[in-house]
Amino acid sequence: MAVQATVSPADAVVNHKRRDYLPYMLVLPIIVYEAIFILIPILQQVVSSFTSDVIGIGTVRWVGLDNYNRLLADRNFWNSLRVTLAFMGGTVILSVGIGLLAALLLNQQFRGRSVARGIMTMPWAIPDLPAVMVFFWILNPNFGVINLFVRWILPIDQTPRWLLDINLALPLVIAIAAWKAFPFYGLVTLSVLQSIPHDLYEAAKVDGATPLQSFRYVTLPELIPTLMLMGILACIFAFRQFALIFLSTGGGPARTTETLVISVYKAAFNSFDFSYGATIGVAGFVVVFAITLLFAYLQRRQEALATS
């Protein structure tokens, strides 16, 4: 705080009397840019949700709240919310959890640590598309190598149809998403772990703490703020997830993996019902806005704690 309060001599020369316009000039192009590509489309979306605009059927007309009434009565919409929640919950717990374990593992000293770290980074670097491709192949009902592994472990003849199985599709998609996402949380957690002062562990040791106790009373308190923010971040990333779900299951089978974003896309590009798709989209904005506020709030609180 003290650093910010100090006015450097050069700044004082520039800013002594008149207001400084430079930052505004700098961010203006960015604001205009984001307005064109993000803000205006959002407003268009909101306007569109009060109209009836089905490609190929007549003209666009105002329908008031009709789309919203339809939304609230739409079983598929409520289904997509449930799927979204399940997908979010599953991916967040799995990816942040595995990320934490990975970070604890990589925080140990052992030979080949940087190799292990490199291997762990790879799923994060690989694009969604090849990731889906290879899992599609591994989980192929006829030729997939998973059938081999499962028969090693379980005494079964008939293997399930994996991504085509109503009960397995969602857990599998969650697992794929977690495989891709955990390295990021692992790397962030690792950087926090490495910043914990060593003295704290020494002090705990002197006080006779077991490794488990020193994790519980030294490591965990330092990690919790980061874990919370990462949890919210993971929620948002999971909520955004499109390509991975769309390409691996297309929302099926029987809509068991149809999240909110998938249903927006399908309403527009499969049913050509642009205004209804827009209405589902507006519901999505509400969710995103709420999560972003929560994120900003926690971030502020953490900053306040850090500076106090």
Added chain:
Amino acid sequence: MSTLHNTLVHTEKRGIASPHHWTRRIPLYVLVILFCIVTAFPLYWMLVSVVQPISLSLQYPPPLFPQAFTLQPFVEIFTGQDTAQRIDVWIFNSAILASITTLICLFLSVLGAFALSGRRWRGQAGFGFILLMTQMLPEALIVIPLYATIDRLQMKDSLLTLALVDTAFVLPICIWILKNVFDTIPTEIRDAALVDGCTRLRMLWRIMLPIAAPGLVAVGVVAFFHAWNEYIFAASLITDRKLYTASVGLGSMISMIDTPIDKLMAGGLLFSIFPIIFYLLVQRYIVAGLSAGAVKG
């Protein structure tokens, strides 16, 4: 005494979990190896499916280690006459798209990061919140209005249009990463330049950008591979097969039953190899930037 001291210092350096005998480390190694195998298996399997003849991949049980070696799939990718499935053309399109995105994004993120890293100004928090919102917004939620507008303006099927859209989504993260790098430049250096009569923009160009060069590379990598990987806008805004980016092209092949799996995997491997290499190189910057922008604000 000094030996004891050395041992103590040594143990201290090696961390709390440092065991005294190698046998106590066996569980750790087992865990690490198991972990690496599970993490790397999908990538390994992709490689195996490419380098062994397809007949081996299609037998049951599939061999876990390649039994024969071929590079035929790669040859097919680059010599294929089937213009509807030219993976090499798609990858070339992705490279053009990603380069344009990188250029626009670098320019705008330098402006944004410079504004955020100097003295605080009124409205800075608001600007930060706008960036955060943009960063959080799912692409799929605004694909409909963007598609409708771009369709009306007849700007579909253009890699430039797609690059402009992709930039809008990756820009916030790039600004955070670069702001973080700018913040590490000592104020004394900036002030010295200003006192010497440099304007601030000149100081940015002549002093700060050269110092921040590695950060610029990191931002470039993030922007490049965002566009390289992006699927939903590419899939809705590009309908001309000749302009397909690799993500759309390969995506269209996943669901086709007659796609030879070795060729598909070879395309996927070619598509993944660049991001994997570059991410490993600039990983530290990206993690620091992401955790500063996203986790710390």
